[in-house]
Amino acid sequence: MHRPGDILIDRHRIDARVSELAAEITADLGRSDIRNPKSEITLVPILTGSLIFLADLIRQLPLPMRIKLISVSSYPGGATESRGPRVRQGLTDLPPSLAGQHVLVVDDILDTGQTLSLVRDELARREPASLGTCVLLRKDRPQAQATPVDYVAFDIPDRFVVGYGLDHDDYHRNLPDIVELHPATARQARIGGARGVAP
Ligand code: 5GP
Numbered sequence: 001m002h003r004p005g006d007i008l009i010d011r012h013r014i015d016a017r018v019s020e021l022a023a024e025i026t027a028d029l030g031r032s033d034i035r036n037p038k039s040e041i042t043l044v045p046i047l048t049g050s051l052i053f054l055a056d057l058i059r060q061l062p063l064p065m066r067i068k069l070i071s072v073s074s075y076p077g078g079a080t081e082s083r084g085p086r087v088r089q090g091l092t093d094l095p096p097s098l099a100g101q102h103v104l105v106v107d108d109i110l111d112t113g114q115t116l117s118l119v120r121d122e123l124a125r126r127e128p129a130s131l132g133t134c135v136l137l138r139k140d141r142p143q144a145q146a147t148p149v150d151y152v153a154f155d156i157p158d159r160f161v162v163g164y165g166l167d168h169d170d171y172h173r174n175l176p177d178i179v180e181l182h183p184a185t186a187r188q189a190r191i192g193g194a195r196g197v198a199p
Pocket residue numbers: 046049074075082085107108109110111112113114115116159160161162166167168
């Protein structure tokens with residue numbers, strides 16, 4: 001498979017860390033009042049980047065749960081700089097009240113923190129029984145570090161990464177490892193369209 005940069009985190013490290021994180025989340029949610037018949041767990045993954053992380057994570061969470069997808073976009077097309085998050089769809093499908101729900105938001109990466117803050121505020125307004133946040137990656141930049149988050153799989157340098165669900169212009173999500181996008185690849189994609197660098 002074509003790889004558009006160097007591997008930052010390989011698939012074996014991802015596997016091991018996702019298992020650890022799943023055990024931690026299971027223990028924490030297990031401690032909450034989920035045995036109360038009126039309480040439920042709802043995962044809210046932010047699409048599309050969290051797709052593969054979510055699929056691996058939930059298969060290691062042995063708890064009854066519902067999943068409500070929401071879609072937020074902040075990197076239109078070939079951009080590698082955030083243009084500010086916009087909720088594209090999903091929030092309007094959530095019930096106006098999340099009373100009794102233990103909600104866990106799952107996102108791919110914490111960069112400026114705007115996406116997670118936006119989604120958390122929207123969900124908090126619906127007054128869930130608890131509201132947790134979980135990200136696969138957190139960048140080493142002040143805004144990301146300053147954003148409250150409950151679970152982080154990996155802290156990474158402030159670079160643009162693709163693979164394991166993360167895209168550039170919608171490509172590379174299918175790479176099994178997390179890869180640092182080569183700067184020349186990003187430039188080439190901006191000029192010629194991502195197809196020129198797709199696997
Ligand atoms: P934030 O709102 O924290 O700035 O951005 C979060 C969203 O921007 C992520 O959910 C992700 O979709 C996108 N994003 C931020 N950094 C990267 C990156 O390095 N690679 C990719 N592929 N997407 C990123």
